[in-house]
Amino acid sequence: MTDLFRVNLHGHSLLSDGELAPAALAERLAASGVRAAALTDHDTVEGLPAFREAARRRGVGVISGVELTVADHEAGEKHILGYGFDPDHPPLRALLARAAQGPVPPAEAIRALHDAGGLAVLAHPVVPGEKPDMAALETLVGRYRDWGLDGLEAYYAGYSEALSRDLVALAARHGLVVSAGTDFHGQGLPGSTAAAAEMPLALWREFRDALLRRSAGAAAGAPSPQPPGHRAVPRPGRRAFLLRILLPTALAVALFTVALFRVLIPAFEQRLLERKRDTIRELTNVAMGILAESDADARDGRLTLAEAQRTAAARVRDLRYGNEGKDYFWITDLDVRMIMHPYRTDLNGRDVSDFQDPRGVRIFVEFANALRDRSDAYVEYVWQWKDDPDRLEPKQSYIKKFAPWGWILGTGLYIEDVQAEIRAMAGRLVRISLGITVLCALLLVFVAAQSARLERRRAKAEDELRESHEKYRTLVESATEGTLMVLEGRPAFANPTMLALLDVPESGLGLLDLDEILAADAAVRAQEPAGLNAEETVLRRRDGSAVDVVLSSSRISFAGREGLVLVARPLRSGERGRTPARRDRDRDGLIADLQASLMFLHEPVGPLAGPPVFCDLREAAAKGAALMTARGASAVVVTAQGEPVGLVTDSDIRARLVAAGRGGDVPLREIMSAPLVSIEGQALVYEAILAMRERDVDHLLVRDEKGAVSGLVRNRDLLLFHRYSLAVLTQEIRHAASPEVIAAARLGLPRLVKVLVEGGAKARNITRAVTAVTDAAVHRLIELAVADLGPPPARFAFLALGSEGREEQTLASDQDHAIVFEDVPAEREAAVQAYFLDMGRRVSDGLALAGYPLCLGGIMASNPRWCQPLRTWRGYFAEWLRTAEPEDILDLKIFFDFRAVHGDAEFAAALRRSVDEDLAQEPPFLLHYAQYTLQYKAPLSFFGHIVLEEGKEGAKTFNIKDALMPVNNFARLYAFRHGVAEVNTLDRLHALLEIGALREGLHDEAVKVYDYLMQLRLAHQVKAIDRGEPPGNDIDPRGLTHIEVSLLKQAFAQIADIQKKISYDFLGSA
Secondary structure (H helix, E strand, O other): OOOEEEEEOOEOOOOOOOOOOHHHHHHHHHHOOOOEEEOOOEOOOOOHHHHHHHHHHOOOEEEOEEEEEEEEOOOEEEEEEEEOOOOOOHHHHHHHHHHOOOOEOHHHHHHHHHHOOOEEEEOOOOOOOOOOOHHHHHHHHHHHHHOOOOEEEEEEOOOOHHHHHHHHHHHHHOOOEEEEEOOEOOOOOOOOOOOOEEEEHHHHHHHHHHHHHHHHHHHHHOOOOOOOOOOOOOOOOHHHHHHHHHHHHHHHHHHHHHHHHHHHHHHHHHHHHHHHHHHHHHHHHHHHHHHHHHHHHHHOOOOOHHHHHHHHHHHHHOOOEOOOOOEOOEEEEOOOEEEEOOOOHHHOOOEOOOOOOOOOOOHHHHHHHHOOOOOEEEEEEEEEEOOEEEEEEEEEEEEEEEOOOOEEEEEEEEHHHHHHHHHHHHHHHHHHHHHHHHHHHHHHHHHHHHHHHHHHHHHHHHHHHHHHHHHHHHHHHOOOOEEEEEEOOEEEEEOHHHHHHHOOOHHHHHHOOHHHHEOHHHHHHHOOOOOOOOEEEEEEOOOOOEEEEEEEEEEEEEOOEEEEEEEEEEOOOOOOOOOHHHHHHHHHHHHHHHHHHHHHOOOEOHHHOEOOOEEEOOOEHHHHHHHHHHHOOOEEEEEEOOEEEEEEEHHHHHHHHHOOOOOOOOEHHHOOEOOOOEEEOOOEHHHHHHHHHHHOOOEEEEEOOOOOEEEEEEHHHHOOOOOOOHHHHHHHHHOOOOHHHHHHHHOOHHHHHHHHHHOOOOHHHHHHHHHHHHHHHHHHHHHHHHHHHOOOOOOEEEEEOHHHHOOOOOOOOOOOEEEEEOOOOHHHHHHHHHHHHHHHHHHHHHHHHOOOOOOOOOOOOOOHHHEEEHHHHHHHHHHHHHHOOHHHHHHHHHHHOOEEEEEOHHHHHHHHHHHHHHHHHOHHHHHHHHHHHHOOOOOEOOOOOEOOEEOHHHOEEEEHHHHHHHHHHHHHHHHHHHOOOOOOHHHHHHHHHHOOOOOHHHHHHHHHHHHHHHHHHHHHHHHHHHOOOOOOOEEOHHHOOHHHHHHHHHHHHHHHHHHHHHHHHHHOOO
């Protein structure tokens, strides 16, 4: 049976005559299972970048493509498919522009595709549904072959198997390759709606190899760029540095001053005037009550009208208010006669119609006129200052008519009073502002001094980073190891050394399969969990030859896709067959080199980035090139209004400027690449490499935690290989000849943890690495025990408990383990148990020798109580679930986190099923467990301080392991309740989120607390080892930074929130 390969090398997007956007088309093809694809829009390549990015993101190999419309006088109009060319090749671009206006000669089209490094394939040589004229087609193909035609589209939608066989035979007669495609346009459009085609695997590889040969030949003829020399990057001077600090402060003070005197004070003055007007109106209404009271006395006969008016006038005359008690009321009538004025008694009883203020206004006439048709009014005039007849001031009065007597009652406020209050307030504000300004100036001086110190440190760090960068670059350029990344079985990235070993251009790497590169057995073992550990094998080159190498592999996960990293080093001439001693020595050195390479891929990318060079998009390309040369950079970040919008690299200048014959005055915006591709500085090296590969770029912008551009990294900068690896450690242990050798190998674990912690690895990855070492030690110790004791007398499983069971071990974890063996007849049980107790003792002693403390509670497989048949273990758990009280759970919870690390895992699975069934029958246990979980109180005082306990040597500490316990208990409790089988704390939380048992916010909060506390715990243990002290869990807060303490307090507060959730769900109260 012929192996088939699913492709689609003929499809169209909406940029020509298709239905879908390029990215959407790539998604459709990927969903159809194609493994290689090409976008072949008519006479345009504008959709290739989006198509390539989307296809590579889905793991589909991408070939650049186009469908050219050609015509000659003999055959008329035909279509030629171009594959594997350089889309930026200037002559090809020019031809595409002409083809968009009408057909071009076929010979010219074929030549342009060849010059751009591509293949020319005759599209749909037979119209589907029509009877083929093979003789005429033979003639046509012969003529096109003379012009350089490379292939035929033999597998096409609508072609029968017989027709495809005939076309394959025709291609073979003329020495042509064949391709396959569906001419996909979309639903309801011309062409097929099928998204995938199949062709024989052997024919696919012939097509691909021809493509790679043509691409390699074109690349070989292209000039290689010379890296610019390193030059120091100029830094801003001290004046500029101070201006950055002083100028914003000065502007802020100026803006505050303007706002104060132009906005705030005028607004306050207006509000104050309105408030005082309201005050005198209310006071007048009160005084009006006196007149009304006297009028009532006159109407009731208690007083005559004249007596009532005299009484009322006298009472109003004595009224005073204001801060000085000098503000008063006066009374006139509508006939403009002064009834009463407390300070101008000379006017009382007189006609005052001719009385004028200094401005010539007859104010009392104005009062009478204002109230002819109204009951009250406000009026402005000039009057003497209170009781000082020699001082005149502007005044605003409120007047109100008392209709029964025809009187006008009024009082006023002096504008000077309002302005005096405003002046007093402004004075206070000015004094406060001056004080704030002086304080700001002092603070500014302090900040400037501190900033200057930090600036000097930053400059020094930049110099050191630049020097380190250059050292790394030198190491990269001299590296002899080849590195290959594989995602979902397909090569995704290779460094230059690996590309040279395989004799494959970078553009063709994604078209290869792993089994074409490695021998079949090596390809299978590389993808197994254990991987390859510096094993001799061969790499297959494109031409079929083999290269002897030493190969190592490491598994990775990227964006939810599983993959692996292969590191290969060629064997030198004569290296095979050396004396065993010499070969072992070389092999040991090679192992160290290769594993260092693997470890580097898990380092953060930020330290490898160089300082970015910025230039405005309106600047000429010549200026950008000059900046790149001056700064020793391979690219310039193009900005618009200070924001990065594009990138211009060496290759952009060569392809879009020099090769196109354009001058250096072309704006950068016309030759830049966009959109920008960036990555966080804490992302890992292998993630950066994959991002470059998937986005088809060789530069990445590196952004800091605030999102600002902090650096620029090239793909060649990422090929640095000098670190440690977990694979070496576990393999040494798994091949150890004795417990002493295991103990010696385990000494490398703290060093590995230190590298991972300082490299910013996630806490869960570090604890799993530590647990993997312990698992390897247990596994090997059991193998050594079996070698001494003989085969086990019954099937069994060695169970890891507690932190090892959860894969959450740290450098301070002790031993917790047990053995469960199959149910045997009662007469055999003692002998079987004796065997496994001996095994448990050997494992316990071996682990103790390797640095794992014995369990103080005796929870080890060497204890007869914890070395029992399956039926006994089932009885244990059933009894615990039935009778346990909250105070018992501290001793029992460790047993619920079990995991089989050796032997028959079915025993662990059977025990887990039994526990789940018992839990369903014993709901009170969950209540007891919830009460136990709530017993922990976060070590925070009422005022938010961390509560410490007396530790070693009198130090005040808190226990970080105890702080983590509520999160572990929380995950375990809800896993019990919802039947979640996972044991790891984070896996439990994720499973609970997936089934809807936890809200996303609560899940994220618990994960955040766990990650931070575990990271802090690991960092504390690494620091203890650096000081030559044993790692522990008691932390002295004085050794933490302010930020760490603040985050720690937040974590403790979030633990309290988690406990409220438990209390509400299980106890019915919060």
